Amino acid sequence: MSSAADARVRLASADRLGRRRKLAAGAFGLALVGLLGAAAWYVSAARAEQASRDELARAEIQLAEARDRLALRGKQRALGDALGALAREAESRGLAPQFWSERRITLNEMRYDRPTANDVVVSTANGRGRVFDTEAFELSVFDPNESLFQLPAGEGQPLRVTLRGNAMFSTREVD
CATH class of the missing domain: 1.20.5 (Single alpha-helices involved in coiled-coils or other helix-helix interfaces)
Known part of the structure; x- marks a missing residue:
């Protein structure tokens, strides 16, 4: 078992x-x-x-x-x-575009006596009520023996002026 x-x-x-x-x-x-x-x-x-x-x-x-x-x-x-x-x-202040007028000025090799050329150059100076934006400016003598910066003896020769730009004028009083 x-x-x-x-x-x-x-x-x-x-x-x-x-x-x-x-x-x-x-x-x-x-x-x-x-x-x-x-x-x-x-x-x-x-x-x-x-x-x-x-x-x-x-x-x-x-x-x-x-x-x-x-x-x-x-x-x-x-x-x-x-x-x-x-x-x-x-x-x-009167400086907004609507208060200004613009004129294009072009003088190409214009002949001016010295006092008139001086007046033209002075008129381009910026001042109250006017701004000149110059693109081209040239002032020269016709005779190479003359000086642009010294008055010639006697009558003197005229100057050649070239001036291009925009003259801007105020149409109202500027402060």
């Missing part, structure tokens, strides 16, 4: 061992499924986090651009206010 009893004990032990192996295999299978589920959840969460970071980066760029546009609009508004104040000040 001892061999039958030993066989039963061994058989019982083999059954228990088989059940334990099935139980261990089932636990291992559940643990493996849980681990795979956790890995899938982690990958999904990592992708979602990266998408959130990308969206945050885009939002930060848009915010910076919006702040730049807002700052630019503020500067444009300040510039517009300053231009308006400048225009009002110019108008109050």
Whole structure:
């Protein structure tokens, strides 16, 4: 009997061992499924986090651009206010464009005696109520032996005057 009893004990032990192996295999299978589920959840969460970071980066760029546009609009508004104040000040002082008249002046190699040439040159000086915007100016002598800066003995030769530009005249009293 001892061999039958030993066989039963061994058989019982083999059954228990088989059940334990099935139980261990089932636990291992559940643990493996849980681990795979956790890995899938982690990958999904990592992708979602990266998408959130990308969206945050885009939002930060848009915010910076919006702040730049807002700052630019503020500067444009300040510039517009300053231009308006400048225009009002110019108008109050009679310097606005509507208070000025413009004439084009062109003298090409005109012959003038020295006193008349002097008057022409002096008339181009800027002063109260007038401004001359010179494009070209030339004053020269006809005779190479004469000096432009020294009066000649006697009558003297005339001067050659070339003058081009715009003369602007105030149409009202300037302060």
